[in-house]
């Protein structure tokens with residue numbers, strides 16, 4: 156059996172043999188399909204990239220029908236149970252789990268880069284008191300580009316490694332300061348005695364106590380959430396990272412763009428939207444009426460559905476367990492019952508079942524974040540901390556790809572054909 160696709164162009168009666176590699180045909184192979192020799196050739200029209208692979212990647216594997224997610228081959232459930240975010244970030248970035256020595260060096264190197272330049276603090280201090288922390292986050296990441304001008308040497312692996320360390324280490328500091336700024340509290344300097352996530356909690360919540368000790372259950376829960384969010388192959392923000400990176404922009408500029416893509420309510424802003432939805436529903440007895448409004452087309456059930464997962468999002472399963480552990484420490488949020496009832500009803504309802512709409516990662520994460528003391532505006536920022544590891548891993552993979560070219564989609568032009576300019580007085 157030949158690994159080819161035969162295409163018959165019924166306009167001309169001509170046949171074409173197109174090779175199939177990795178279950179994929181190359182869209183550029185369609186260009187030979189022409190009516191006349193001077194035709195541009197056939198294009199694939201795929202707005203929103205529903206069926207277009209934009210790269211070859213060895214980082215994250217997803218089987219959306221079976222609900223499988225693996226980083227570098229390791230199942231997400233095993234990483235969430237046994238790994239730490241710092242170790243998982245190393246795995247994503249360097250392809251293998253670190254040895255004990257490699258992990259110790261990675262931790263030490265990261266803790267050496269946690270501090271922010273004092274001018275960055277001043278820059279962040281310039282935002283209005285009510286600025287959205289995600290707006291502060293993405294602008295500050297972009298501004299880092301001006302502090303590390305050598306980051307433009309993207310073909311230098313040593314420079315890339317330095318920027319990677321800086322980014323993974325500094326995003327929690329930026330996120331924490333964005334939060335402190337919104338509540339009028341001073342910047343907290345890092346505590347190198349604490350873990351990556353423990354230090355982040357200290358930078359967020361430390362008050363006047365000389366030493367801040369995070370609750371170990373909450374620290375672990377947040378670490379698990381970072382692991383679950385660390386990468387998700389070619390989603391909206393990651394493709395943005397690769398798109399910007401393909402123009403040879405530095406990683407800070409690229410990551411600022413990726414964070415901007417994550418800001419939207421259909422992506423990283425979804426858990427904020429979930430919480431607002433749960434608050435609006437208010438109590439379990441209002442759930443059936445709310446589900447009816449969704450089915451009638453008046454809004455979506457936020458936290459449900461996914462472009463790739465057509466079964467239960469494996470991250471949502473882990474998060475549900477994490478939620479139980481967190482609520483044992485913080486007390487149970489009554490909105491959890493609303494969420495559970497929504498899930499129960501939706502999973503039995505033909506509208507959701509027939510469209511394969513299941514809870515995604517964001518359905519329960521907002522409840523956990525809220526229980527830990529975060530305002531919904533901080534949710535996408537927390538997502539961005541975990542995803543930074545994935546964004547950089549994908550950017551690094553892009554730069555190592557010798558066949559890389561600047562991303563430049565085509566279009567199907569549907570506007571006016573040529574016409575003559577009409578002077579203002581004649582319009």
Ligand code: ACO
Pocket residue numbers: 420421422423425449454455456457458459460461462463510512515516517
């Ligand atoms: N509630 C109700 N109906 C839905 C939902 C939902 N959450 N999601 C999809 N549908 C319906 C659509 O109305 C459509 O129905 P139709 O065929 O009758 O027109 C069908 O399911 C397919 O929906 P699409 O919009 O084509 O699916 P797409 O793959 O483009 O969208 C998305 C995926 C954006 C995640 C969508 O499911 C959604 O908006 N969900 C809510 C927002 C959300 O939770 N986003 C977080 C995603 S996870 C992440 O970014 C980390």
